[in-house]
Amino acid sequence: MRRRTFLAAVPASAAAPLLAQQNDPAPGPGQGGAPATPPPTPRWAAGDARFNRPDVHAGDRPVGASFATRTAAYGLNGACATAHPLATQAGIDILRRGGSAADAAIAVNACLGLLEPTSCGIGGDAYAMLWDPKARKVVGLASSGRSPRALSLEIARSRARNGFLPPLGAVTVSVPGAVDAWWMLHQRYGKLKWEALFEPAIHHAEAGAPTPDMVAWYIGRSLAAFQRPGSGIEETENALATYAPGGKLPSAGSVFRNPDLARTYRLIARGGRDAFYKGEIADVIDRYFKRIGGWLSKADLAAHQGVxxxxxxxxxxxxxxxxxxxxxxxxxxxxxxxxxxxxxxxxxxxxxxxxxxxxxxxxxxxxxxxxxxxxxxxxxxxxxxxxxxxxxxxxxxxxxxxxxxxxxxxxxxxxxxxxTYFTVSDKDGMMVSWIQSNFRGMGSGLVADDLGFMFQDRGQLFVLKDGHPNSYAPGKRPFQTxxxxxxxxxxxxxxxxxxxxxxxxxxxxxxxxxxxxxxxxxxxxxxxxxxxxxxxxxxxxxxxxxxxxxxxxxxxxxxxxxxxxxxxxxxxxxxxxxxxxxxxxxxxxxxxxxxxxxxxxxxxxxxxxxxxxx
Structure with missing residues (x-):
């Protein structure tokens, strides 16, 4: 995205003659009418060409690089940087409550699955590197799901477009790894109770949260792509009901709620990772893919394990x-x-x-x-x-x-x-570098019945050529970006x-x-x-x-x-x-x-x- 730029406001006295030429004259004081009301200022909209100008730049900072937008945030006890202000606040709140950077990372990611569904969610995979202050080394965590066992290479090739798997639909869905990554991280490095980490996300999902400009724009683009003829998606009703309830797309600043995701988070908060991979959520996922003719199963979910x-x-x-x-x-x-x-x-x-x-x-x-x-x-x-x-x-x-x-x-x-990428650090010196995604856009376009999240389309990155290291096979992890x-x-x-x-x-x-x-x-x-x-x-x-x-x-x-x-x-x-x-x-x-x-x-x-x- 280009740097945001702004035009200087034109003084009202200078603008008045121009407005008079463009609008019917209105009666003013002394002419038998009410005082003239100035027209409303045109509202900024994402992508507005009036403000997207290479000849207008940001204001000048008295210190630092000419292109710097702000100063870094400094602190002694902890820090958090995420793609959404409410997620960052949730991370800081968990740290203040005595949570570790690992605890805060889980809470942040749960919030982002609601607040930034265009980039991430529990239908996707997760990777992390972190500084372990006790071991004094960088530790890696990879929780990437495998392709469905029932999806053969022959079936995958039959769905190919131009020699590659398509970007949408059940053929691109692999086992989501994010929830297992949360569980592994908490089991090794968590301090607060597991249930407490979901409180911020559940609150925002039920009470609602304003939608940022970029998220609103990307939701609109994604839902339009899902509904195009020939998209290859088996069904889109669930995605539309989740992200455009009542047929209304979110707009910048509009309040978004996701009660289905709140219920799903409550199940995970109570039942841990097994609620997702072996319990009620897994049952719903299994029934859903059977209903739409997909391949992901409860057995695939139960077999998942991050490393x-x-x-x-x-x-x-x-x-x-x-x-x-x-x-x-x-x-x-x-x-x-x-x-x-x-x-x-x-x-x-x-x-x-x-x-x-x-x-x-x-x-x-x-x-x-x-x-x-x-x-x-x-x-x-x-x-x-x-x-x-x-x-x-x-x-x-x-x-x-x-x-x-x-x-x-x-x-x-x-x-x-x-x-989505975010990072959290705590008072003990732990630093967590975390990335989590549904891959392209919002993901595959598929939302299981009443669960409130979309499945990733990461399987698109498999290669369909024989002999390539990344060639498709059932039960295999796709190349990840x-x-x-x-x-x-x-x-x-x-x-x-x-x-x-x-x-x-x-x-x-x-x-x-x-x-x-x-x-x-x-x-x-x-x-x-x-x-x-x-x-x-x-x-x-x-x-x-x-x-x-x-x-x-x-x-x-x-x-x-x-x-x-x-x-x-x-x-x-x-x-x-x-x-x-x-x-x-x-x-x-x-x-x-x-x-x-x-x-x-x-x-x-x-x-x-x-x-x-x-």
Whole structure:
């Protein structure tokens, strides 16, 4: 989304002659009529072209970067940054009640499933990395569901479109992993009672909460897509009843309630994770998919189990950046940074053509491997350790030229492969980096009877080619785009961070690290800085754009300098303008000021969220 801009108000005295020309004259004082009433000020609307102007910029801050929108929030005891103000408040409230960062993360995610259903919910999967202050290390958690056992490869191929699984409908649904991730996190790190963590979300679901501008806009877009002829969705009545009750779409600021989700949360609060995977909720899900001709079953749900994992890491100029392996694209960030580590990026000026060129070339190289090798490591051989090795990074970096776009292909492996992000920290030093998603848009379009949440369409990312590590199989985890981020320094936590948005996530994470390490920006301006987003690859995953040519498209936000854009075009990049696909960022930084622990929390001006600390 472009930076929000504002037009100065025209003085009433100057506007009066113009208004008089455009409207019928009204009787005024001394003319036998009532005093003239000025016309109402036109209300701002999302996407209003009057205010979407590249020649009008935000106001000037007296300190900090020229493009910074605000100062990070500072606190001594804890911090929380999410995509919705009420979710952030819920996280802070749980921390104040003595809850751990793990407790607060669960409460936040439950709230976001209600407040931001366009990005997440208990119909989707979840991943986390966290700093365990007792073990003094980064711990990974992956709860990604598997494809239904009853959905064969033959059936999946029969539903394919252009060689890939469709974006909507029951064929894309895999087992939701989020609730199990909550349970695992609470069992190991929770302090408050499990039931207490659902109180904020249940309250908002029943009492209602105002809908943010972006959420209202995306709900409207998603529901319209679900109802298009040929969408492939088995039924849409439940989705419409849940998100547009009475046939009325939510608008910016309108109050949204979801009593069905409140009842579902109460069942989980009372019965734990088994209420979802083995109890009443599982029974409803089983009956629903049988009714619509889908494949997800109670047996699939009962078999689900998330896993604790040890993240991979690379050293980037004195900072250790961590990334999940599993079936995610987490190591793409590490591959990009490993390549950039071999280049003299700091000598390329900030927001210069050379800086963006080198970063985008590193992306192209990493994403060739992403499409060739990334998959469910429990069912395919993924050479992750080799892909993030220093030796391989050095080999790939040698392919990059500073003045031209290089041809790329995947490396030859040795023979021996839409989202919400939030982060929470607590007084004991725990920092949780959490990402959770239904994947594309709101998900598959399917809402089980009276449960109040939508199922993910993550299965679309399977490949249907024989022999590919990510090829579809029953009971297999699909390749995942959602990745949390974490960075440590000198064996201590430094940043818990993430950038939402499909294939933008490793690109955005890399830009945050580069902005901080190479260019010295603080955490808020590192996120506010104009971004680039490269689309297209000679190798494709299910969601990757096709038909973009051998070098793809390089999209640049409005704030990238004109001279930089011109030079990138000279190098040979096919440039395109902003399309809202530059991700949304949240971050908490851990600092020590003598004996005091200080948290700084940042959030993205491209979204509806807020960061708070206390």
């Amino acid at each position: 604790w994992s040890d993240p991979f890491s690379v050293d980037y100029k004195g900072v250790t950046v961590h990334g999940l392996g599993e079936n995610t694209q987490g190591i793409a960030t590490l591959q990009m940074l490993g390549i950039l580590n071999e280049l003299d990026l700091a000598s390329a000026p900030f927001q210069s053509a050379l800086s963006i060129h080198l970063q985008a070339e590193a992306k192209r190289l990493a994403y060739e491997d992403r499409a060739r090798y990334y998959a469910d490591s429990s069912m395919a051989r993924v050479p992750a350790a080799w892909l993030v090795s220093k030796e391989y990074a050095r080999e790939r970096a040698r392919l990059i030229r500073p003045d031209r776009i290089s041809p790329v292909r995947p490396g030859d492996a040795p023979s021996k492969g839409d989202t 959602i990745i949390p981020g974490f960075a440590t320094r000198n064996g201590a936590p430094w940043m818990s961070f993430g950038v939402m948005g499909g294939d933008m996530q490793p690109q955005g994470q890399t830009q945050i690290i580069v902005n901080r390490v190479d260019y010295g920006l603080e955490i808020q301006s590192a996120g506010d800085s104009p971004r680039w987003h490269h689309e297209g690859s000679s190798q494709q995953m299910g969601e990757d754009a096709a038909g973009l040519g051998p070098t793809g498209i390089l999209r640049l936000e409005t704030g990238v300098p004109s001279a930089t854009k011109a030079r990138l075009a000279e190098i040979g990049w096919k440039l395109a303008g902003p399309d809202g696909g530059f991700g949304r960022y949240h971050c908490i930084e851990h600092r020590m000021d003598g004996a005091d622990r200080v948290y700084a929390a940042a959030t993205d001006m491209r979204a509806d969220g807020v960061a708070l600390a206390y």
